[in-house]
Structure formats: structure tokens, C-alpha cells
Amino acid sequence: MAGYRDLLRTPGVGRMIVSQLTARFPSGMTSLAVLLHVEQQTGSYGAAGLVLAATSVGQAVAGPVTSRWMGVWGMRRVLSLTTSVCVLALLALGLLPLNLAGYMAFGMLAGLSTPPIQSAVRTIYPKLVNSSQLTPLFSLDASLQEIIWILAPVVITLVSTQVGTAEGLLLVAIIMVLGCGWFISAPELGRVRIPRSRRKLGKVLAKPPVLLATVIGFLLIGACSAVEVGVVANFDHGSLEAGIVLAVFAVGSLVGGLSFGHIPIGPWAIARRMLIVTVGLALTMVVLNIFWLGGALLLAGLGVAPALAVLFAITTASVKFSETAEAFGWAGTGQLIGAASGSAIAGFLVDGTGGPQGAYLAAALFAIVGVIVAVSCVRFLPDLRHRDPSPYPDTEPVSTITPT
Known part of the structure; x- marks a missing residue:
């Protein structure tokens, strides 16, 4: 913990961590x-699911594009x-009288933006x-999220x-304004400029560590x-039991990170x-009571934030600075698609088996494939034990004036 205290004493680090956590807090609420608002307005969980799917598609499409725009x-x-x-x-979703198509349109717009x-x-x-x-900072970031x-x-x-679903969406919008406003106003955003990338959109995925980080992130979040x-x-x-068990899972990740x-x-770290x-x-498939599941997910959680920290570090260490945002x-x-895929597959298996074992099996299989991918592709992963994990500097020709 002494190392983390020293890290947080570094100028700007504490402000960046807290402001970005506040700005990202709506991502855990939206x-x-x-779901709650659309279901209440339409009376259909199916309709709510379609709106969520539209929102997720928008987020997945926009991620690399808006990152590159920076x-x-x-x-x-x-x-x-x-x-x-x-x-x-978000305000339109909460305040306007919409039909399903309108909800889906504004949901996709919220995802795209x-x-x-x-x-x-x-x-x-x-x-x-x-x-x-840098590596401890990525680990702290992954833990605190x-x-x-x-x-x-x-x-x-x-x-x-307790108050209302429209008020819930209004709260999300308010926190987004305050959190993103705080983050955007941070002086570090004015001091750091991302160079314009000279490569086409998507070319960064040709770098094996970036592609592997995307694929393994898909599998980890899917699990x-x-x-x-x-x-x-x-x-x-x-x-209450479900909330407690999921909280234990998150606490395990926090402790592990x-x-x-x-x-x-x-x-071999990942x-x-x-x-x-x-x-x-x-182990979640062995016994289904709250104590066994809590213990199993506490163990599983110990690896989640550390794994994410490795994915962040190998991504940063494998690209030029101008490519980091897009990467x-x-x-x-990848993580958004993993979340949607994991939820969908698990849901079908729960319906098909008549119990949660199908979902636990899906989670274990996602994770097993992640281990297989990491082991089989280990030769493509960088060794950061004795090298700088920072991104490569961007270099380009510099025009000079020579005497004639």
C-alpha cells in the first residue's frame, strides 16, 4: 500500500483517478x-432488451471511432x-413519450455518443x-473501477x-454532466495532446498484443x-443474496488488483x-448455496482486476502514443461484445437447463478459452519485466532550413 500512496502523491494522478471514476460512474447505471424505464413504459422486458441491444451496438461501434477522433x-x-x-x-429517453422505435433510436444515439x-x-x-x-497505476485503475x-x-x-424511472435517467444525466465536466476541466487534458494517427482505422489490430488484449478482454468480460x-x-x-454474492465478486477483484x-x-502473466x-x-458449479458461491466468486474475482491490468499494460506497451486511444x-x-455475448449465451442455457448451472458452465467455458488463447499465443505477448511499458514515441520527419 505504501507504493500506491506514493503513486497517488504524484501530481495529477489522484485527480485523474477520482475524476474519471466519477465520469464513468454512469456506465454502471445506464x-x-x-431497462427499468422502458419496461415500465412499455410493459415488456423484450422491448427493454431491444433498446439495451441498440444502446450496446452504438457503444461498440463508437468506441474506436470517437477514441481516434481525440x-x-x-x-x-x-x-x-x-x-x-x-x-x-438520455433526457429524451426519460422525458419524451416514445414508441419502441423511438426508444431504440435514442438508445442507439446514447450508445454512439x-x-x-x-x-x-x-x-x-x-x-x-x-x-x-505505470503497471501499478493500471492495476489501481482496474481495481478501483x-x-x-x-x-x-x-x-x-x-x-x-422508490422515486421513478424517469428520475433515474435524470440522475444518470446529472452525474454524467458533473463527472465528465470535472474530468474535461482537468489541466492534464490540456497538457497532453494525442498526435494524429497516420494509419487507417483498425490497422492497430494488426499488432498481435492489441488483438490478443481485445480477444482475451472479450472472453474475460463474457465470463x-x-x-x-x-x-x-x-x-x-x-x-439480497444475489446482490451480496455479486458484491463479493467485485470485492475480490478490488482486493486482487x-x-x-x-x-x-x-x-505468462495473463x-x-x-x-x-x-x-x-x-467451482461455482459444485454447490449453489450463498456461502459456497461467495467463496468461489471471491477466488475468481482475485484474478479479474489483475488480468485487466495486464491487458491495459500490454496494449500501451505495443503501440505508438498516437495509437493508444484507438487501441x-x-x-x-471487445469487452462490450463479450458482455452481451456472455449474458445472451448464459440466458439461453438457463432457459434450456432450467437452472443456473448452464450460466456457470458458460462462464467457466469463456474463461477456459481465455486461458487457452493466452497460453497458445504467449510468444506474441511482450515481456514487461525489464522494459518500459510506455507507448512508443511518434516520430516523423522534421523540416529544417539549411543555408544555401
Whole structure:
């Protein structure tokens, strides 16, 4: 913890971490707020699911594009524009009398305009700290984001069920304005400029570590989403037991990230951490009571934030600085698709088997494939134990005036 205290004393680090967590807090609220509101207005969970699908598609498509825009127009302009549009779309969802097509249209608009906060802050991090502090910083970031997934669903559920679903969406919009405004106003955004990328959109995926980080992130988040479906199916919908077990899962990730964040990252790091997740998720199929599931998910959680930290680090270390935002945009898209795929597959298996075991099996299989991919592709993963994990500098010809 002394290392993390020193890290937080570095000028700008604490402000960046807290402001970006505040700006990203709505990401843990939006899906549930939209689900509850659309279901209440239409009386159909199917309709609500279609709106959520439209929102997710928008987020997945926009991630790499808006992240890349930051190198063209600057971080503040892109973040201000996307925040404004997203807030207006959320207000329209909450306040306008819409039919299903209208809800889907504004849901997709909200997804397309989701501010690329993650890409921005993870592009700024290498400019705030020295190379020896970068891996612990990524680990701290991955750990503290669990606070969002612990608190945000509780907050939005309380507001939407006790006050109103429109008020829930209004709260999401208010927090987005305040959080993104705080992040955008940070002086670090003015001091860090992302160079314009000279390569075509998507070319960054030709780098094996970036592609692997995207694929493994898809599998890791797919596993987490599948197990969440299993826990909800295991207990009554909205029950206290389900909330407790999922909170334990998030706490395990928080503890794991803080405990293992200082460990140097070698080529086998992601495989070892994914193995921890796999073992924990496999144990969920043994006994279905709250104590066993809590223990199994606590173990699985110990590997989640450390695994994400490795994915962040190998992405940063494998690209030029001008490509970091787009690379993280693709990683975010992979994780969004993983979340949707994991939830959908787990849901079908729960219906097909008549119980949560199908979802737990899906979660374990996602994680097992993640281990297999990490092991089989280990030769493509960088060894960061004895090298600077910062992105490569951008170089280009410099015009000079020579005497004639």
C-alpha cells in the first residue's frame, strides 16, 4: 500500500483517478436505468432488451471511432461533444413519450455518443508517471473501477424503484454532466495532446498484443457477464443474496488488483491470472448455496482486476502514443461484445437447463478459452519485466532550413 500512496502523491494522478471514476460512474447505471424505464413504459422486458441491444451496438461501434477522433480534434472537444449528445439522448429517453422505435433510436444515439473516458485516461496515464509506476497505476485503475459496479447498480435501483424511472435517467444525466465536466476541466487534458494517427482505422489490430488484449478482454468480460446471469437465476430476481454474492465478486477483484498490482508483467502473466478466474468460476458449479458461491466468486474475482491490468499494460506497451486511444477503443468494444455475448449465451442455457448451472458452465467455458488463447499465443505477448511499458514515441520527419 505504501507504493500506491506514493503513486497517488504524484501530481495529477489522484485527480485523474477520482475524476474519471466519477465520469464513468454512469456506465454502471445506464443499462439498468434504461431497462427499468422502458419496461415500465412499455410493459415488456423484450422491448427493454431491444433498446439495451441498440444502446450496446452504438457503444461498440463508437468506441474506436470517437477514441481516434481525440487525435484529430483534441480530447476536450471530442469529450465535450459526446457528453452533450449523450446527455440529451438520455433526457429524451426519460422525458419524451416514445414508441419502441423511438426508444431504440435514442438508445442507439446514447450508445454512439458515450464519452470515451477510458480511452482518454489510459492514454494520459503514461504521461503522468514514470515507467516503473505505470503497471501499478493500471492495476489501481482496474481495481478501483470495481467501486462503480458495486455502488452504481444499487443507487440506480433505489432511485428508479422508490422515486421513478424517469428520475433515474435524470440522475444518470446529472452525474454524467458533473463527472465528465470535472474530468474535461482537468489541466492534464490540456497538457497532453494525442498526435494524429497516420494509419487507417483498425490497422492497430494488426499488432498481435492489441488483438490478443481485445480477444482475451472479450472472453474475460463474457465470463463475468455469464456468471452474473447465473447468480441472478440462482436466487430470486433482485434478492439480497444475489446482490451480496455479486458484491463479493467485485470485492475480490478490488482486493486482487491492489494485492498483485506491483508484480512485474511477463509473457505468462495473463495466463496465470486468467487461470485464477477459471478455477473460481468452475467451482461455482459444485454447490449453489450463498456461502459456497461467495467463496468461489471471491477466488475468481482475485484474478479479474489483475488480468485487466495486464491487458491495459500490454496494449500501451505495443503501440505508438498516437495509437493508444484507438487501441483502447477496440479493447472496450471487445469487452462490450463479450458482455452481451456472455449474458445472451448464459440466458439461453438457463432457459434450456432450467437452472443456473448452464450460466456457470458458460462462464467457466469463456474463461477456459481465455486461458487457452493466452497460453497458445504467449510468444506474441511482450515481456514487461525489464522494459518500459510506455507507448512508443511518434516520430516523423522534421523540416529544417539549411543555408544555401
